[in-house]
Amino acid sequence: MSFLSSKIFQRGIISSRLLSINPILPLSFKSITYSNIRYNSSSTIKQSKPVTIDRELPDPLKDQFADRLKFFIFVTLMGISSVLIFNYEKINSPIVTTTLHFLRRSQIIREVLGDHIDFATLVPWVKGELNQVKGKVDIKFSVKGSKNNGIITLIADREDRYSDFLIHQWNLTVDGKTYDLLEDKTVDFAV
Numbered sequence: 001m002s003f004l005s006s007k008i009f010q011r012g013i014i015s016s017r018l019l020s021i022n023p024i025l026p027l028s029f030k031s032i033t034y035s036n037i038r039y040n041s042s043s044t045i046k047q048s049k050p051v052t053i054d055r056e057l058p059d060p061l062k063d064q065f066a067d068r069l070k071f072f073i074f075v076t077l078m079g080i081s082s083v084l085i086f087n088y089e090k091i092n093s094p095i096v097t098t099t100l101h102f103l104r105r106s107q108i109i110r111e112v113l114g115d116h117i118d119f120a121t122l123v124p125w126v127k128g129e130l131n132q133v134k135g136k137v138d139i140k141f142s143v144k145g146s147k148n149n150g151i152i153t154l155i156a157d158r159e160d161r162y163s164d165f166l167i168h169q170w171n172l173t174v175d176g177k178t179y180d181l182l183e184d185k186t187v188d189f190a191v
Contacts, residue, residue, distance in 0.1 A: 087125060087126060090126040090130045091119075091124055091126055093132065095137055095139075095154070095156075096130070096139070096141070099154060100117065100118070100119075100143070102181070102187050103117050103143060103181075104117050105186070105187050106187050107186040108179060108181075108184050108186065109145075109172060109179070109184075110145070112145075112148060112150070112172070112174055112179060113143065113144065113145025113146075113148050113149075113150060113174070114145035114146030114147030114148065115145060116145060116146050117143055117144070117145045118143065118144065119141065119142065119143060120141075120142035120144040120149050121142065124142070125142075126139050126140075126141045127140045127141065128140055133161070135157050135158035135160070135161065135165070136157050137154055137155065137156040137157065137165065138154075139153075139154050140152065140153050140154075143172075148174050149174070150172045150174035151173045151174075152170075153169060153170070153171050153172075154169070154170050155167070155170075156168060156170075169182075
């Protein structure tokens with residue numbers, strides 16, 4: 001406090017209560033420092049307590065094996081999920097569904113496989129490349145009917161995205177015997 005303010009307090013000219021409610025008075029009359037003060041919602045001033053830690057911090061390297069195991073399991077599950085999602089996209093592509101449609105209409109295939117032609121397993125797996133954007137199809141998948149099971153092979157490509165696919169190989173293999181589906185006259189491939 002300055003010399004002048006101490007003389008005023010000694011003589012009792014300004015009470016300390018007046019100093020606490022009048023913000024216009026110079027800072028030298030106020031005995032409050034503004035560092036280390038916090039205001040709460042009721043606008044009273046409280047001194048803040050220093051931050052102390054009452055317990056020891058956990059060791060981040062303590063459970064290193066468990067953390068690595070969890071990370072490995074997470075990465076493995078994400079990888080398996082990604083592969084299943086990409087296979088699901090292949091299964092539902094127009095090329096695979098159209099292939100199954102033609103198989104069901106083919107008289108030769110119905111004689112070999114029987115009726116109710118569909119994927120061989122509950123979770124079908126389409127192997128190979130199926131890229132409609134690039135125009136490359138080289139896939140194999142298993143089918144079944146009421147009589148037999150077989151493997152469909154389809155290889156096709158196209159020059160650009162405006163032209164139709166040119167089928168190079170489309171056959172069904174049942175017990176080592178191959179049936180060429182391009183030679184089947186009961187199915188019309190015209191679009």
